Amino acid sequence: MNYTAHAPAVWEPEFAEADNCLLSSDQCVVHAQHYFVKGLIEIPVIGSDEVFSWGVWVSLSRDNFSRTADLWDRPGREAEDPYFGWLTTDLPVYPTATLNLRTHVHTRPIGERPYVELEPTDHPLAVEQRTGITLDRVREIATAVFHSSSKER
Numbered sequence: 001m002n003y004t005a006h007a008p009a010v011w012e013p014e015f016a017e018a019d020n021c022l023l024s025s026d027q028c029v030v031h032a033q034h035y036f037v038k039g040l041i042e043i044p045v046i047g048s049d050e051v052f053s054w055g056v057w058v059s060l061s062r063d064n065f066s067r068t069a070d071l072w073d074r075p076g077r078e079a080e081d082p083y084f085g086w087l088t089t090d091l092p093v094y095p096t097a098t099l100n101l102r103t104h105v106h107t108r109p110i111g112e113r114p115y116v117e118l119e120p121t122d123h124p125l126a127v128e129q130r131t132g133i134t135l136d137r138v139r140e141i142a143t144a145v146f147h148s149s150s151k152e153r
Contacts, residue, residue, distance in 0.1 A: 001045075001138065003145050004055025008036045008088040009099055026113070027069070028057065035065035036088060039105055039114035041125070044132040052138050054125075058085035058103050058116055073110060080107045082117065093144040094124050101125065 007023055010030055015021040020032040028036040041054040060068065064083040071077040082104035091098045102119040118126040128137075 001050055002040075002053040002055060003091075003141070004038075005057060005089040008057035008059070009090050010034065010088060027065075029065075035060050035062055037065070037068055037085075037105060037114060039116040041116045041118065041129060043128050045138060046132040046134050048135070052133060052141070054089070054091060055113070056087060056089035056091070056116055058105050058114075059088050060085050060105065064105075068107065071107065075110060077107050078109050082106045085116075087116070087118070091125065093141050096123060098123070098125055 008028055008030075011023060011028065015030060016023065018031070020029070022029045026038050028038075030036075036057045036059050038055060038057055041056055043052045043054070044050075045052055060083055064085075067080070068083070071080060085103045085105050087098055087101040087103050089098065101121070101123060104117045104119070106115040106117060108114055118129050120126060120130060133141075
């Protein structure tokens with residue numbers, strides 16, 4: 001019931017060797033100028049208690065990234081106001097690009113990935129987040145993602 005992106009769309013494999021770049025399972029820095037956190041876009045599955053999740057990367061300002069890092073292991077961090085960010089994951093199953101959709105990143109308790117709320121637009125991903133998807137749509141996404149990752153091998 002989920003799909004996760006390994007890195008932000010701007011990440012290049014050679015960045016792994018650079019001193020001013022970092023990619024962990026939760027945070028990313030590119031050339032000490034671009035800052036990203038990994039979060040979840042959660043979509044309710046209609047007619048069930050299940051949620052489909054996209055594990056995505058969102059860019060944050062330097063100040064908001066620093067604040068996130070400072071609070072990373074601090075109890076109560078979920079009381080933080082949401083941070084503005086741009087979606088930096090291209091999800092392969094939408095007819096229009098998902099890159100650079102406007103988001104709000106909500107910090108959750110320690111050990112939980114942030115919740116990524118898309119601004120309410122008419123983009124199909126934002127509509128799905130607001131209205132939910134069917135189990136058939138989950139299957140359609142799984143098939144598309146599987147075929148997309150098979151082609152990359």
